[in-house]
Amino acid sequence: MNNRKIEIGVGLFVALGIAALFMLAMQVSNLAVMQHGESYLLSAAFENTGGLKVRSPVTVSGVRVGRVDAIDYDTRAYQAVVSLRIDSAYDSFPEDTTASIFTAGLLGEQYIALEPGGSMENLKDGDRVQLTQSALVMEQVIGQFLYSMTSKNNASEE
Amino acid sequence: MLDALQALGRATLGFFERLGRGHLFLLQTLASMPGVLLRPRLVLAQLYSVGVRTLVITLVSGMFVGMVLGLQGYNTLVDFGAEESLGVLVALSLVRELGPVVAALLFAGRAGSALTAEIGLMKATEQLSGMEMMAVDPVQRVVAPRFLAAFLSMPLLAAIFSAVGIFGGHFVGVGLLGVDDGAFWSQMQDKVDLGGDIYNGVIKSIVFGLVAGWIALFEGYDATPTPEGVSRATTRTVVHTALAVLGLDFVLTALMFGD
Numbered sequence: 582m583n584n585r586k587i588e589i590g591v592g593l594f595v596a597l598g599i600a601a602l603f604m605l606a607m608q609v610s611n612l613a614v615m616q617h618g619e620s621y622l623l624s625a626a627f628e629n630t631g632g633l634k635v636r637s638p639v640t641v642s643g644v645r646v647g648r649v650d651a652i653d654y655d656t657r658a659y660q661a662v663v664s665l666r667i668d669s670a671y672d673s674f675p676e677d678t679t680a681s682i683f684t685a686g687l688l689g690e691q692y693i694a695l696e697p698g699g700s701m702e703n704l705k706d707g708d709r710v711q712l713t714q715s716a717l718v719m720e721q722v723i724g725q726f727l728y729s730m731t732s733k734n735n736a737s738e739e
Numbered sequence: 740m741l742d743a744l745q746a747l748g749r750a751t752l753g754f755f756e757r758l759g760r761g762h763l764f765l766l767q768t769l770a771s772m773p774g775v776l777l778r779p780r781l782v783l784a785q786l787y788s789v790g791v792r793t794l795v796i797t798l799v800s801g802m803f804v805g806m807v808l809g810l811q812g813y814n815t816l817v818d819f820g821a822e823e824s825l826g827v828l829v830a831l832s833l834v835r836e837l838g839p840v841v842a843a844l845l846f847a848g849r850a851g852s853a854l855t856a857e858i859g860l861m862k863a864t865e866q867l868s869g870m871e872m873m874a875v876d877p878v879q880r881v882v883a884p885r886f887l888a889a890f891l892s893m894p895l896l897a898a899i900f901s902a903v904g905i906f907g908g909h910f911v912g913v914g915l916l917g918v919d920d921g922a923f924w925s926q927m928q929d930k931v932d933l934g935g936d937i938y939n940g941v942i943k944s945i946v947f948g949l950v951a952g953w954i955a956l957f958e959g960y961d962a963t964p965t966p967e968g969v970s971r972a973t974t975r976t977v978v979h980t981a982l983a984v985l986g987l988d989f990v991l992t993a994l995m996f997g998d
Contacts, residue, residue, distance in 0.1 A: 598895025601902035
């Protein structure tokens with residue numbers, strides 16, 4: 582009788598539920614992003630990483646080429662060491678590439694921007710990016726600004 | 740004076756007695772699970788009346804909750820020029836909180852109250868004691884399949900709610916308000932963590948399913964077998980489930996996302 586209807590209804594319900602879970606996992610979460618294909622590691626030492634986080638993007642000319650794999654602190658050099666996982670598709674960065682930590686927008690997240698240099702040799706897996714520029718810390722910027730303002734005022738008064 | 744003391748004492752004892760009965764009832768239900776698994780047809784019929792019939796209200800509510808989130812989120816985010824983060828806002832609110840909680844509240848209103856009324860009426864018309872006469876365990880025959888059905892349905896309903904809600908938010912944000920489609924999805928995929936957000940949402944919905952099923956069935960099983968008693972039990976199911984779900988949600992959120 583309506584046994585068939587019930588079974589079809591339950592089947593539809595369960596299929597829909599599993600499809601929803603699958604959609605949440607594949608389309609919404611970071612599963613798709615985490616499946617990095619071929620990639621290689623670079624590292625860079627920074628005086629200050631600011632608000633950089635693991636999985637923050639690494640970009641060149643605004644194009645994302647990889648993400649931050651790990652952030653450690655080197656106790657001997659007194660510097661933060663950031664590992665960058667770069668897609669193998671982007672494998673030709675000159676040795677004198679600069680890595681800088683920038684902020685997306687005024688309040689946005691921090692990311693690493695690579696700026697290729699002019700050297701003939703390319704960076705290889707495990708290499709360290711030598712030229713780095715630390716994150717701007719807002720307090721330092723404001724402090725320097727105030728300092729330069731007051732010294733200018735003093736100079737004009739004298 | 741003594742009368743007041745006696746009333747207080749009776750109320751306290753009654754409360755703990757009920758609490759104890761509730762836990763014994765849960766243990767009894769869980770103990771009869773193996774017997775239920777041998778008769779999946781009973782569970783199937785309950786999955787239909789508990790899960791499938793709750794599907795439509797879940798779909799519609801999820802759609803509208805997602806659309807409202809999209810609209811309100813856009814209005815706030817656009818002030819900061821951060822409307823690209825709309826996908827993150829909609830997805831995280833739904834997956835972490837609104838999906839499990841609102842789906843559980845809808846479940847209590849739609850399925851929980853029906854379960855209580857059904858079992859309460861079975862008790863009032865002495866069908867349950869009739870089963871006992873025939874040496875059929877009413878907990879195993881009537882209660883346990885419904886409990887299992889509630890336990891299985893809730894995570895599916897919550898996931899459906901979240902998924903539909905995200906599409907609702909996408910429809911309003913991308914379709915009507917002009918947020919960039921790629922940014923909507925890519926920022927979402929960037930920020931929503933499979934282990935931290937989605938699994939925890941599923942765990943929440945499983946807990947809510949257990950609690951909603953337990954409360955609904957116990958209220959029905961423990962109802963005073965009169966029309967008034969069944970009506971009171973049905974009301975209590977909805978109120979207690981709502982309170983338990985909201986309270987547990989706070990505890991679970993503090994445990995999962997507290998640090």
